[in-house]
Amino acid sequence: MQDCGRNTAVGEEDRSEVAGLSDIAKAAGVSVSTVSRVLNRRAGIKEDTRQRVLAVLNEMPHTARGIGALRRTGVIGLLVPELSNPVFPAFAEALEARAVGAGYASLLCNTRVGMSEEDYVRMLIARGVEGMVFVSPEIANTEGEQRISRSYYEKLLADGVRMVFVNGGAPTLDVPDVAVDEHLAGYTATRHLLDLGHRRIGFVSGPARAVPSRLKRAGWAAALEEADIAPDPRLVAHAPFGAEGGAQAMAELLETAGPTAVMCSSDVMALGAMREAKRRGLATPEDLSVVGFDDIALASYCQPALTTLAQPIEEMAAAAVDELSRRLDPDQPGRATTSFSRMFRPNLVVRESTAAPR
Template identity: 30%
Template sequence: MAPTIHDVARLAGTSKSTVSRYLNGQQVKKATQEALEKAIKELNFHRNANARRLVLDRTNIIAVVVDNISNIFYSGIIRGIETVANMKGYNCIFLSWTSNYEDEISFLNMLYEGQVDGVILVSFQKRTREDLVLIRDSDYPIALIGDHGEMNDIFSVDVDNAAGVYEIVEYLHGLGHRDIAYISGPDHAAANKYRFKGYLQAMETLGMNYHPEWVVQSDWSNQGGYQAMQKLLQAKGFTAVVASNDETAIGALRATQEHGINVPKQMSIVGFDDITISEWVYPSLTTVRQPFQDIGMKAAHGLFQKIEDNENAEPDNHYLLKPRLIIRDSCGKL
């Protein structure tokens, strides 16, 4: 038979209720704590998590579901979620739906079956209207990171992609650039729409002409950026390029250099994301840094307010966190 809290109490010379208080993180006298720790170690005692769950009606576990666990951008988000979860005394389980289920919505069954107390769904891909309606109408604790389908009655957190690109164009305008091209991303990426929106808004607000032939699509890879820049260079006439992510910008930088164009003296190039390599390419890439850890923390705080059924919980809404312009060496004045 596995040892019980009765056995721990008897060996430590204290009461069962004192053992229970200690195991639930409450303060006990130092001498009592030392006796309990000694008894727990000697008996090799492990609390019965299932029994505790039945008493508290909680698992003290949240699930974090990502579309691809290998995506480097999720590491900062995960750190933010873990920081808040640890403060709340919760454990996290991390699940990648590309290797387990057909879609992220399937993981909500873990919540409905009582295996976890809440779920954070993390994806930079577009979500279907049907899935978003299911999430919106659910009474269970769910938080979204990424696409919310512009449904503001869902608790969701994302970076303000439009504001990030707007700031880039504004910065280039301040350097004297008036002819600015743009490399967009894939349609399946939710951020692509908003980054392009920021470009268009800035061009209009700052009184610069929009040229459709200066807008080329990429798949957000180095190769895609390289090919997009090759196409843009045939159009000519622009002095700066806003690439909608850093990998694309790095590919565009290489294509520009192969054409004998000096960056930043003859051409300015800007990225988005601030991946590690952007600081190490030559010239180092001006870009926009996303607040990934803050996004994770904001989503986790919102989820725990739902779990705790706090009367002061934030309303279900979409929260956009502002990115930060990182100025390096790939842009020059005209």
Template identity: 35%
Template sequence: MVTIKDVAKKAGVSSSTVSRALSGKIPVDEKTKERVLAAVKELNYQPNALAKGLKEGVTGTIGLIVPNICNPVFPLVSRGVEDTARKHGYTLILCNTDEDINIEKECIQKLRKQWVDGIILAASGRDDSHINELKASGLPMVLLIRKLGDEVDAVVIDNKKAAYQAVRYLVDTGHQRIIAVIGDTTLPLYSERFQGYCQALEEAGIVPDPSLVIKVPDNESCYDAIYRLIKKGVKADAVFALSDPRALEAMRAVKDAGLRIPQDISVVGIDNLQFTPFLDPPLTTVSQPLYQMGEAAAERLISIIKGDKSPPYINVMETRLIIRKSVECRTSNKIMQL
């Protein structure tokens, strides 16, 4: 590897003169600068950006920690973060935790050892102690998808509202026996979506039926649970899935159980992922602005890195119902579908 000493030797100057010539911060006479630049070009010298950054107190890198990069939500979010980081001259380091809290903690420590300028964290939500420690360290950070009270900057959606929008639409179109496919309700994201499901039912005078609630761990499919429920003859006219991937599993289970969508059972999800318009039938879902959430998180982090001292801000981004063909209107008031 070519070093600054090699450049200095080639140009016939000291290493400090090479540094001054390349930084442009301290004047160097034109002929000397030309010799240095010629030596740099001839030797194909690449300055050590990390060393330079450490000397100046910045490295031009930010870390992004996500719980599962295979979840279709996170590639879109990550792209939003990376595009924004690149626009501002930052390099992104991506870490995947597989929803493991210990790996999440390790990622934070490794990124800090890499001297990143800040961290964007989509936390697992199973433990907050390491997030509080990171906040106390003073390293700029922004939470994404999942928040921690009002003490840390975050970019999120209103999960309760998103679920409410989906289930309220089912109720308004005449559905009453609605299966809910929910994750671990000890986690805030899933708990909030379950609350939205219950609120929409209760406002319509429908008592939530525990026998219609399916709780499935993140690493398991809901296919078998829905298939068995339908085959048992449980009366249901719709499925609310907490995410589009879950809705896709539900659609497969419904069809394999011999029922039609939406004539026999309607299905709705949350996300509005790219594949949803191409399902059979196209999926009605609640859209969350995933790419824009990544953009917003990166913009906020970079503003903090650059010295923004404003109080922590919880950026709650809007969701909206996307009506397609997976819900059948069972009332006389027909609702237009896309």
């Protein structure tokens, strides 16, 4: 797999793309080599020049033949929202392995660093990718001011761009999606804590508007209501995804709601929550039980080892790449042309961070 920021320069050796780059260069008033350097995030380009080239890319139709969309190149793009959370490198590795097995090379783009998801999509098309897999696309993560509107993805579809979403499907978009059941994850985590005897169960949540946060909260509430416990909104604390956010949300819950157990939006948030509890003199699980989500490799090595809901990453990656491959291969029997959606069950992995309340 090649990172978008370090790939061989576009347009300098691949004559099949020169016409498209020439169109971009002419519209932006720069040279073809400058466009190539912008697309490859090379040093030595003035910021106003870079922005001018990207603006031209944003205005050009996705299916312009010279830019390389919908051509047989044997390359697909993989877009992930970040690499600091170990679950996303795990997805990238699994997606790459399946892509290689299907005969595709892949380009990895980290949309948290450098350019936006939209800019990366334009760049991938300019590089001649045949299709794209979006892991947690921006449409599913509606926090912040830079979120992409539904109309953007609709335009991609109208232009014939083939793509698959992983953990980010939108019901009104005709985009194949592969996802873990976030609602079931919230329900299962809460049910596990209820079965241990907990009644004040908090939710260390990601941003309130993020789709995974909403789905997990709904599962949390469903499990509580099933146990005849009214969901208390004071037991839900929202914070940015990440360890620091987990600590922030945990601090809020401990100061205002007094939970005996919490479920967390991710393992990374759970690690931050456990650290904050320890800082306040609380032991896990003796004083506070904690459940994560993802089952990253570190979950079994932290102290105490983390109880979590595992995503079946390899199976999800295989389903995503296989579905994209079916849509890209015009000669494949039964080529997919309609919507595809597959939901995977999370698996409860019980370790040391959960126990009966004192």
